Amino acid sequence: MSHRNWPVLAALPVLAVVAAPAWAADYMTVEQAQHALIPQAQAFTAIPLTLTPAQMTRIRQMSGTPQRTAQPKVWRAQRGAAMLGWIIVDEVIGKHEFITYATGISPDGHVLGVEILSYRESKGGQVRDPRWRDKFRGKTLADPFRLNQDIPNISGATLSSRNVTDGVKRLLAIHAVTLAHAG
Amino acid sequence: MITRCRPLLGTFVEITAPEGHVSAVDAAFAAIAHVHARMSFHQDDSDLALLRKTSAGDVVRLDAETIRVLRLALDLHGQSGGLFDVAVVGPALVRSGFLPRCDIGRLSDYRGTSADLAILDDQHVRVEKRVLVDLGGIAKGHAVDRAVDVLQGMGVPEGLVNAGGDLRAFGDRDWPVALRDADDVARISVAARNCAIASSANLLNRRRHRGQPQSPHIGAQGRAVLCDERVTVVARLCAIADAMTKVAMADMPLAQRLLATYGGHALQTPHHESHT
Numbered sequence: 001m002s003h004r005n006w007p008v009l010a011a012l013p014v015l016a017v018v019a020a021p022a023w024a025a026d027y028m029t030v031e032q033a034q035h036a037l038i039p040q041a042q043a044f045t046a047i048p049l050t051l052t053p054a055q056m057t058r059i060r061q062m063s064g065t066p067q068r069t070a071q072p073k074v075w076r077a078q079r080g081a082a083m084l085g086w087i088i089v090d091e092v093i094g095k096h097e098f099i100t101y102a103t104g105i106s107p108d109g110h111v112l113g114v115e116i117l118s119y120r121e122s123k124g125g126q127v128r129d130p131r132w133r134d135k136f137r138g139k140t141l142a143d144p145f146r147l148n149q150d151i152p153n154i155s156g157a158t159l160s161s162r163n164v165t166d167g168v169k170r171l172l173a174i175h176a177v178t179l180a181h182a183g
Numbered sequence: 184m185i186t187r188c189r190p191l192l193g194t195f196v197e198i199t200a201p202e203g204h205v206s207a208v209d210a211a212f213a214a215i216a217h218v219h220a221r222m223s224f225h226q227d228d229s230d231l232a233l234l235r236k237t238s239a240g241d242v243v244r245l246d247a248e249t250i251r252v253l254r255l256a257l258d259l260h261g262q263s264g265g266l267f268d269v270a271v272v273g274p275a276l277v278r279s280g281f282l283p284r285c286d287i288g289r290l291s292d293y294r295g296t297s298a299d300l301a302i303l304d305d306q307h308v309r310v311e312k313r314v315l316v317d318l319g320g321i322a323k324g325h326a327v328d329r330a331v332d333v334l335q336g337m338g339v340p341e342g343l344v345n346a347g348g349d350l351r352a353f354g355d356r357d358w359p360v361a362l363r364d365a366d367d368v369a370r371i372s373v374a375a376r377n378c379a380i381a382s383s384a385n386l387l388n389r390r391r392h393r394g395q396p397q398s399p400h401i402g403a404q405g406r407a408v409l410c411d412e413r414v415t416v417v418a419r420l421c422a423i424a425d426a427m428t429k430v431a432m433a434d435m436p437l438a439q440r441l442l443a444t445y446g447g448h449a450l451q452t453p454h455h456e457s458h459t
Contacts, residue, residue: 027188027197036187036205096367101190116188116195153197153375155415156363157346157384158323161190168190 003105026118030102033115034075034087037104041077041084047182049074055177060175073141083107086179088171089117092163097121099166103171108179114168127161184348187212191219194347198330200339207337211330211344218326221246222318224273224282235273237310239295239301247305252325259321259426260297263443266403267430268297272421273315275405279397280390282317290315304331314401319399323349324381324425331421343375344421351379351421362450363415373450379421383428384413402433418447 028036034044051059051070059067086105091098098120104112107150186199187208196215198208223229230249237243245253259267274290276282287293295312302308306366323346330344331332331351343356352358364370365384373380385398389409402408411430412425418424423445431449 025186025188025197027186114190119188119195133324153199153343153345153350153352153360154348154363154369155345155350155360155380155382155412156348156367156369157329157365157382157388158194158349161194161347163194164190164195 009055010034012025021182023119024118028102028115028117030073030089030117031046031090033102033117034077037102037113038077038084038114040079042080043078044087045078047074047086048177049176049178051174058177059170059173062176063170065170067170067174072171074174074179077104077165085112086175088174090167090171094163095160097163099164101167105169105171105175105179109172109175111168116163116164189215191215192326192346194323195223196326196330196347197345198342199344200334200335200342204334204337204339207334208341210337211333214329214333215326215346218248218322218329221249222252222322222325224317224319225285227286229323231316232286234308234310235293235313235315237313239310239312242303242307242309244306245308248325248329250302250305250308251384253300253308254302254324255315255325255422256315256318256321256426257297257300257302259430259441262429262444263434263437265296265298266321266433267426268401268435269316269318269320270296270300271405272320272401273317275401276319276399276406277315279392279407279453281397281399282319287432288316320429321422323347323424324420324422325349325381326355327421327425346421349379349381349421349425350375351424353377362415364409364414379418379424379447380415381418381421381424381428381434382413382415383410385432386411387410400429400432408433415450416442417450418442418445418449420423420446 032152033039056067060140073089077084085107091100097125100117102117106112184199185202186197188197189212198211200208221230224231230245233243234363256269274293277284293313293315295314295348299314300308327344327346327349331353334342339376341356343352343358352375357376358379360373360375361369362371365386385400389396389398397407398409400408414428416424416427416431425449427438427442438449
């Protein structure tokens with residue numbers, strides 16, 4: 001393996017002491033996600049949907065996770081008269097995080113794609129050491145991460161996306177229980 | 184800059200690129216989705232499922248990319264004197280409950296180590312003893328490298344791909360990267376430029392099995408590594424950075440020696456006191 005031209009070794013990371021705020025990121029708006037998930041669609045029509053208690057029970061049984069809201073946010077994607085699928089925007093709340101995501105579902109109940117809209121951490125990132133708090137008091141702690149970009153890059157132990165994966169299963173159950181018959 | 188985030192590889196994958204490169208970002212996500220499909224431990228149609236269903240002495244045909252990752256894993260296995268072993272990790276993590284049992288019958292049937300995998304060509308492996316391979320310690324890094332290849336191949340001048348904490352930056356600029364410590368607090372930020380950074384920690388990810396604390400990181404003799412500190416490795420390739428965090432957690436001096444040949448280094452975590 002060649003050792004030439006390795007900027008990585010030259011680019012010794014500059015250690016800067018910063019205290020990250022609880023991690024939060026906004027990736028996409030609902031509208032952007034709609035077009036990203038079903039790009040052929042010309043129109044996305046909001047579908048008012050109220051789940052009955054029986055449907056909510058059924059969704060829980062099918063997916064293994066509880067459906068918290070009786071009124072999921074659903075859009076029908078169309079191109080002319082053709083129905084291309086559904087967009088459902090949902091939230092999952094974990095022990096440490098609050099995630100909004102959009103899922104595209106085909107008319108026959110397949111996942112077309114998943115986009116994370118926003119990620120909020122409810123804990124973590126706090127400066128727990130009082131000496132640190134004093135050091136950074138009065139400063140905007142988010143600033144170091146806003147250099148040229150909006151999203152903080154974090155390297156650390158891997159975060160699990162299990163909640164979202166389970167959420168997508170639940171949205172497929174919503175589709176099967178209600179939308180699959182709604183055309 | 185735009186940043187997109189999708190749930191892949193069991194974590195959240197972020198891709199950042201300048202405006203106007205959305206189709207390249209989509210293609211990079213597709214490359215990661217391919218790695219996810221082929222190298223998932225959980226999915227029963229992945230290459231890893233094929234591998235664990237293969238009887239001793241048989242040859243199995245795998246995706247060329249899986250072979251590429253296995254080649255690197257076997258190389259690391261040899262270089263690390265057997266410490267980095269994707270076939271020892273599998274049974275150990277199923278036993279401790281960090282990986283699901285899937286279609287696995289008896290764990291004791293899987294006695295093979297990395298030394299029992301013979302790569303025949305770019306698509307075929309002979310399994311000398313039955314193996315239960317998990318690529319959790321290297322596939323995320325490989326996926327990041329693939330995504331960067333795709334972005335650069337499509338003319339994206341700069342960008343960053345972050346697969347749940349294992350990331351790689353490219354282009355003529357510094358990218359600020361916060362390092363999240365083992366206790367979940369980010370205290371340090373580094374500037375990344377044309378390099379990969381991977382971190383591992385397990386202080387907050389432990390479980391008990393038969394009274395013993397377990398972690399998702401496996402060291403010598405298949406024993407869990409309990410490391411209270413974050414370990415961060417900088418390298419040219421993210422696959423190397425990813426894999427070497429696992430070696431570094433178990434044996435930092437060995438990791439430092441190996442990184443000298445693979446190109447990279449482990450970041451020494453400064454003690455908090457030094458900044459007060």
